[in-house]
Amino acid sequence: DAGVIQSPRHEVTEMGQEVTLRCKPISGHDYLFWYRQTMMRGLELLIYFNNNVPIDDSGMPEDRFSAKMPNASFSTLKIQPSEPRDSAVYFCASSSRGGTEAFFGQGTRLTVV
Amino acid sequence: AQSVTQLDSHVSVSEGTPVLLRCNYSSSYSPSLFWYVQHPNKGLQLLLKYTSAATLVKGINGFEAEFKKSETSFHLTKPSAHMSDAAEYFCVVSGVSGGSYIPTFGRGTSLIVHP
Numbered sequence: 001d002a003g004v005i006q007s008p009r010h011e012v013t014e015m016g017q018e019v020t021l022r023c024k025p026i027s028g029h030d031y032l033f034w035y036r037q038t039m040m041r042g043l044e045l046l047i048y049f050n051n052n053v054p055i056d057d058s059g060m061p062e063d064r065f066s067a068k069m070p071n072a073s074f075s076t077l078k079i080q081p082s083e084p085r086d087s088a089v090y091f092c093a094s095s096s097r098g099g100t101e102a103f104f105g106q107g108t109r110l111t112v113v
Numbered sequence: 114a115q116s117v118t119q120l121d122s123h124v125s126v127s128e129g130t131p132v133l134l135r136c137n138y139s140s141s142y143s144p145s146l147f148w149y150v151q152h153p154n155k156g157l158q159l160l161l162k163y164t165s166a167a168t169l170v171k172g173i174n175g176f177e178a179e180f181k182k183s184e185t186s187f188h189l190t191k192p193s194a195h196m197s198d199a200a201e202y203f204c205v206v207s208g209v210s211g212g213s214y215i216p217t218f219g220r221g222t223s224l225i226v227h228p
Contacts, residue, residue, distance in 0.1 A: 031214075033215075033216065035218075042218065042219075042220045042221055043203065043218040043221070045215065045216070045217070045218075048215060056215070091156065091157070093157075093216075095214075095216075097214075100145070100164070100207075101145075101147055101159050101162050102205075102207075102216050103159075104149075104156045104157040104158075105156060106155070106156040107156055
């Protein structure tokens with residue numbers, strides 16, 4: 001397996017634009033996590049899915065953020081409208097079951113200007 | 114509820130000297146514990162994991178960690194630091210929360226290795 005695949009690797013957008021980040025988890029994994037990493041706050045869990053169902057989205061900072069997992073092999077994190085303070089590295093991770101290690105993608109570095 | 118405290122935000126060592134990165138955790142259930150490493154502008158790579166088997170866990174690149182339940186600690190060590198070990202290290206606890214396992218990250222420890 002190629003591991004967790006995220007796209008794009010880098011995204012630069014203007015304030016107010018919609019941004020969509022994509023993630024393909026490892027095949028067979030049934031947990032998927034979205035994290036945000038900033039210098040100020042470290043790694044924050046935004047939302048996670050189990051078997052494509054959102055379980056806990058309490059980490060999503062605002063209603064501008066939304067995430068979907070339409071099938072077992074694809075998830076999106078959308079920010080609409082984007083703001084400069086959304087600039088961060090966004091990581092997607094997947095795991096095969098509870099308590100096992102999570103495998104991380106390479107991240108998407110988002111810059112909102 | 115669960116949480117992780119990495120006791121040092123930065124650790125500075127000389128090449129060839131021992132490394133100690135400290136981690137304490139809190140969990141309502143018997144947790145799984147992990148250490149991840151992140152090199153600059155890279156993703157996170159698993160170093161080692163504890164999942165209720167042997168309390169002394171060996172990982173990649175000569176790192177190891179010891180699970181001490183009485184101290185709720187999971188410190189990461191390496192006998193001799195290399196320049197390539199310079200990176201950010203994250204301690205992670207994964208325990209049951211609301212019926213599901215959620216990995217919770219510490220704030221990270223930046224390891225600086227001097228020649």
